[in-house]
Amino acid sequence: MTAPFVPHTDEEISEMLAFLGLESLDDLFETVPAAIRLAGGLDLAPGASEADVLDRLDELAARNRPTGRHLVCFAGAGAYDHEIPAVVKALASRSEFVTAYTPYQPEVAQGVLQAIFEFQSMTARLAGLEISNASLYDGAVALVEASNLATVATGNRRVLCSAGVNPRWRETLATFSKGSGHELETVPLGPDGTTDWSAIAAAPAGGILVASPNFLGCIEDLGPARAAADASGARLVVAFDPVSSGVLRTPGSAGADVVVGEGQALGTPLGFGGPYLGLFTCRLSDVRRLPGRLVGETVDTESRPAYVTTLRAREQDIRREHASSNVCTNQTLMAVTAAIQLGWLGTAGLREVALRSARASRYLREALLALPTTEPVTTAPTLREFAVRTPAPATTLVERLVDAGFLAGVPVVEGFEDTRLEESLLVAATERRTRAEIDAFAAAFEKASR
């Protein structure tokens, strides 16, 4: 079979070519200068049947170790093993959601538009701010966009970023800063594991960036961060964990101007890191600086409620080089998924995910720290995740525990100058973890640490 998804029969191709006054398919490419045309075709294997390709995928999959009963997951670091119920998978995979384009024609896109509106409504509440966009690529890029918003809004390029922000996100911020010209400064962590705002220079700034719970799992007191923002005239950007809003004060209510986050925990599978879901929320007063799409409610010609993408004048297709963001395609399907997952959870369910994760994490922490070989890394309160140190290097430990059937956690290998952190292990427990699993893990951990 030449091209399995091209419907045209040879006869039809001939007819169409005749209609166009052409002799062969090659004639279609007359305008491509002969000198650059590819001779001999692409150096790829010929097409294969669905069965053959799926066979090959099965082989490759067999060389992965997915999390599950054979590899119990205690890894986090920004990607969490939360429950995704059958109903969320079933709804989010409905082909009308999956195979639609960006809702450019609202009259035939009310399904996606309304789902986004509901997503925006729920996300804004979780963040404690007024406005949410329709999603960004992931948490890292949401942080970058927040930094852009802050510097544009304040006209100040100085950006102070807590060392407690996910080092991968900080690296991404640094990458993009080479284009945007932001002047990044890192604010160190104090001995308890939360940001030490005392040392920052008093000069004016555009953005102050902090994560809570932070990368080491510690819940930050946003008071000093807010004060620093006030003092420097900066926007306070908080990277939050939407699940934590099930039990913690929302960052918005604690003073954040912009709240960003990774939404993977809301119904998206671990998926080797993507596609995930960048959350972006801000105050109404910043709405015209919002990156990405925004869905608003309106009416149709017969005054029926209807939804539509709005304030489009912000976006790149209209503002072009004057746009403050270039985002076009985003992560709508994950946003729809998150809306479904949050609908499944409801008020009580979200609280329960957070609470059950906190219980599992506490139990795990106590179990690990009871081992003679482990040491705590931080002292501030944590929720779902925390760091421990062992004499064995974390990467070695992880390898050993894989053999025992556990994904033990994520070694803290980059982005921290603090030597206490070098090779410590970040461990997380979600509501899916049971006492039996944690007990078995702690036992294996002890054995592996020796």
Next chain:
Amino acid sequence: MTAPFVPHTDEEISEMLAFLGLESLDDLFETVPAAIRLAGGLDLAPGASEADVLDRLDELAARNRPTGRHLVCFAGAGAYDHEIPAVVKALASRSEFVTAYTPYQPEVAQGVLQAIFEFQSMTARLAGLEISNASLYDGAVALVEASNLATVATGNRRVLCSAGVNPRWRETLATFSKGSGHELETVPLGPDGTTDWSAIAAAPAGGILVASPNFLGCIEDLGPARAAADASGARLVVAFDPVSSGVLRTPGSAGADVVVGEGQALGTPLGFGGPYLGLFTCRLSDVRRLPGRLVGETVDTESRPAYVTTLRAREQDIRREHASSNVCTNQTLMAVTAAIQLGWLGTAGLREVALRSARASRYLREALLALPTTEPVTTAPTLREFAVRTPAPATTLVERLVDAGFLAGVPVVEGFEDTRLEESLLVAATERRTRAEIDAFAAAFEKASR
């Protein structure tokens, strides 16, 4: 959680009870005499969460050995391991198909009705007859219904059934004959593996039942069967394999009056035997004796084409004790699946499934019969399946080969008086089997036969 799928909150229940003038839910059951009411509740475990139940299912599933790369399937005997592409699974699991009821209100059931109409159209062509119903439970019951039609149509209860018909179906026929009063006679197989019609008594009969390809895989010559039917005044009922119509003459064109079959091969998973799909087709002249539902094309009030279940006067809900069949719920979802699968296959694809299966089966047969320990059982032409004998009993052989990663086939253990068949092994190969698999199987087979 008490009842996970009951939406009523306690408050709502109280409100509703108040509206009804009741005090408690128990009051709803006032009309149930106290003496028979269940005290103490059902002796079942309390409800469990989705995650807990799926965990338990995972445990149970781990105690099964599904077919696949770890258990390559050479078993058939009425259930075949044909390819089911992703597109068929995706479409057949659309919730509008899955969660609809029988199309009683055609105005909101055009989806299911049209799909059945298309199923009927394709099935009738495969059988080579004019009319197909909307499905029956499975092949066995389709045979029973055909026997009912034949005896009712002819007014003669004598039914001659070839020993080549699947012994499980014959047993089912015997079970139901105790109610219908059919007088069953079995027509033996000749040495080549096809029915020997020479010995049947010349008396009039109601039905003559034969399978082609038969249970031993042999293609039957329907000429003598047709002649026997003509001679005895009986309806000729042929149990066919819809896949075989990709390459063989249709039973209808070879003289069958009624063609029945198992439709599992058309897109339905092995599923431990069900739900499968009973195919039932007949001549237009017998349509008023057709069991089960029939969809017809008509128009709506504005002359738009529309579909509806028709000739309902045959059915039990109208004819009650005078109905010739009691079928109500059938296997519509499998019929819809078959329509999709046949649409995926198309003319050429169905032929290819049959041809590729025949090739694999021929190669397998040659490989097995080349072994010093095996013997052929039949000599008539076969298509996808055939029987072999080995010195080791078939059931033992199957157990041994499971350990080697093969589901070797189905031992012929019941329903045959012929001692040649005792403990012979029925082996099938579909288009999914590769040369590498068959070579490995043959090698393992030789080892296991020793």
Next chain:
Amino acid sequence: MSPAPAHEQGSLTPAGGRARSTPLMGRAPEPSLFELSVKGRRSASFRTSGLPDWTLEELVPEAYRAPEPVELPEVSERDLVAHFTRLTHRQYSVDLGAYPLGSCTMKYNPKSCDLAASLAGFADVHPASPPSCTQGWLELLVELEQSLCVITGMAAATLQPPAGAAGELTGLLLMRAYHSANDGGSPARRRVIIPDSAHGTNPASVTLSGFEVTTVGTNARGGVDIDGLRRVLDTDVAGMMLTNPNTLGLFEEEIAEITRLVHDVGGLMYYDGANLNAILGVVRPGDMGFDIVHLNLHKTFATPHGGGGPGAGPVAVSERLVDFLPGPRPVRRPDGSFGWHKPEHSIGRIHSWHGNALVLLRAWTYVRLNGSDGLRRVAETAVLNANFVKERLRGTYELPYDRPVMHECVVSARSIAKETGVRALDVAKRLLELGFHSPTVYFPHIVDEALMIEPTETESPQTVAALADALVQIAEEARAEDGTGAAAAQGAPATTPVGRVDETRAARHLIATIDQRPPSGG
């Protein structure tokens, strides 16, 4: 390139179908798959086998070979998807809204049950695998059988019957086998008693099992006419079939007396379990005195109905019938492992394999998810919803048997029909316009202009109220002075994918396959 001259340009109108999204846009029809077909177009592809490519001529003798291939539609995967996706947009379903079809128990089906049935560890098991390969399946089936026995109060069950009607026939054959065994082989008992309100499958099954139907009437309270029953009872009665609550949605208060009377003449009591949803955890057929019970798992146990099936209709029996059950049955062996066993006096198998296994798996999942408390709550709220809707219809529709109902209520549009000409069917069609599936109409037959409403427990009080409001609205519209409401109902539905369908024409000019279409089209 230079395009063909203008006069030729319009000439290419390719044969075969169009891909259009009709359902969203007005009420354009969807062409059949045959009309979308173009010769030579393909979707299917196959695994590379490495096998010799013998020709068909080498493989099959000419006498058996098809002279020419059977023509099937030839479409691209893309058009296949578009076609069937568009068909789903022309189809109502539980997942889209309430489906209050009385006697059908169209409740919401948990998505985890779908997931369960798709697990390769269950779905890809060959039914003839040796027991060593199917221990998980067998354990699950044994557990399900036990649960169903607990729920019905019976001793054992067969899981083979693939639907309720198949269960009925199986149960009646059990009845027959039991009597034959006790009467020394000859079936002296030839009659089975059925109330006049019974579902059509009951009498049909009786005939198919070789018995004769004796009908017993319904008394003023909607129950079995006990005197009438006494009159027809004799020692030639093999048994009686009953559904309780019955098809009027009413609990048979005299059930103890009925079972006593039937047992007294040596008959067996058969329980049609289609209405079991109403009594889960409240009262058990076994405790009412029934000997044989079929269950409609696709109704009570939330295994979706699939647009007409598949279902599952296990039959549970009391101790004295266990030995007659169809076989082989999944059993726990003394060593704790699982295997198959054929009861000594088994009536034989009634299914090609072991029943609709993946449907049974869904039911097992549903039972586990709900557990003892959950199942009782299901019954309670199903009954609560039905009474709620009934009381909200009081004064608008007639309540032919005005008693508290169980899981469904039967109301009558008789007076509306008399006054306005708007019949039960019109009410049903108008309800479609208002966004609900219609109730069952004209059943049970003993109620004129019957509307049989079964909300089920999974519909919220809000939905049930909205449903009742819609039914009241329809009646009020019908009664409007100027007659426009009545006319609208009689012309309904106007907003569905097609308008009211001409059923008579379908039967008169039968077109049941594409090949029966007259050349000019339907």
Next chain:
Amino acid sequence: MSPAPAHEQGSLTPAGGRARSTPLMGRAPEPSLFELSVKGRRSASFRTSGLPDWTLEELVPEAYRAPEPVELPEVSERDLVAHFTRLTHRQYSVDLGAYPLGSCTMKYNPKSCDLAASLAGFADVHPASPPSCTQGWLELLVELEQSLCVITGMAAATLQPPAGAAGELTGLLLMRAYHSANDGGSPARRRVIIPDSAHGTNPASVTLSGFEVTTVGTNARGGVDIDGLRRVLDTDVAGMMLTNPNTLGLFEEEIAEITRLVHDVGGLMYYDGANLNAILGVVRPGDMGFDIVHLNLHKTFATPHGGGGPGAGPVAVSERLVDFLPGPRPVRRPDGSFGWHKPEHSIGRIHSWHGNALVLLRAWTYVRLNGSDGLRRVAETAVLNANFVKERLRGTYELPYDRPVMHECVVSARSIAKETGVRALDVAKRLLELGFHSPTVYFPHIVDEALMIEPTETESPQTVAALADALVQIAEEARAEDGTGAAAAQGAPATTPVGRVDETRAARHLIATIDQRPPSGG
């Protein structure tokens, strides 16, 4: 039980939502999930953990605890399903019909790609797993990178960018890093040249990467104005971004000259791969002289667009840029195993993890399914379809640049608008009524009343013909003497789930969350 007195009966109208199937039935709106919510209703359930049930107070200090929970909708699983299923019935999609949005390449997405992305062996892998746990993933990514390099004619690629725009920014940062390294650190080159027909993401990305945009015009043949280009070229030019075929659907015939000119002043050529579908296997950006190429896998490689994403925008580069690529990159190690490697002068990471991995998996699957021949056939038939539709519109719509097109064609409704008042937007809305999604309108900006039509190769000739016929029909209707056709188009669409939407009001009275709704409702 005795029901409450009649005057009380109507009183219970439960709060919270209704479950109705609105979409099938007329154009009733679907309430929001918030309106379906009832306090205390639940769907979620959790695994039994056996852990101590510490209270929140024991786990989190008061200062951090939420004073009260964030309120989310509380619905049953049943209503959750009904709500979102009904929303899907208010949504057009490729699976329902043709979606000829120019520049978007909305082709059919094979269902096997969905299946692939759902395999637990890929979907359940944690991104921070050690390489020993991800050999299958790494091998797949390395293979995909190689395939993309073969297809584009480049040396290496990063798979991190999650969309086309992210790819652009990445590519421009690579450009920046390259020049910085070559200019000894200071970015002397500050301008990037873009044609006036470019997609909006191009100029936006230029600004975000710290460059300035210089726009170059379009010549009469729809290509880059070469003289204009010469005029703006200087040694402060960092590079030029181009899509070829361009957004007019035209192949840039002078591409060799353009790349030569830009290279001559030391600039780099950036290829916007959104239109790569047109040239698969025909000509490669590398062979045209491009240095940096981004691909929109969600366009060209059939990974579905998800209603707005996710996508994937890998960036492939020529040899001299390899060392700057974002890291870590999946690589094959000398021993044949797979691991991660960070290029020496890497610009750093641009994604939290490794990119949109499951989207990459779909693209890998698509490439395998098609293979070398298949990909070329994709381009051929995509181009064939576009020319076919263009020629069928000739004489009805204006063809502003009347040359053979590649995978899409831009036509203009300018004369129709002038004559009848029916604008491109009206044509688009009317087309919705006829069952097709509309083309892209008003883009590229350089064409008045532009309709940008990209049928893609997965639409059959029949569908493409029907689409063209519909567009012709609309124009003819608009030109009808009595003006009814024009009015109908301007009032369109009338048969969609909602009528024409008031976009101005949405922007004027912003309601972007449920909490912004005025108390009385929208």
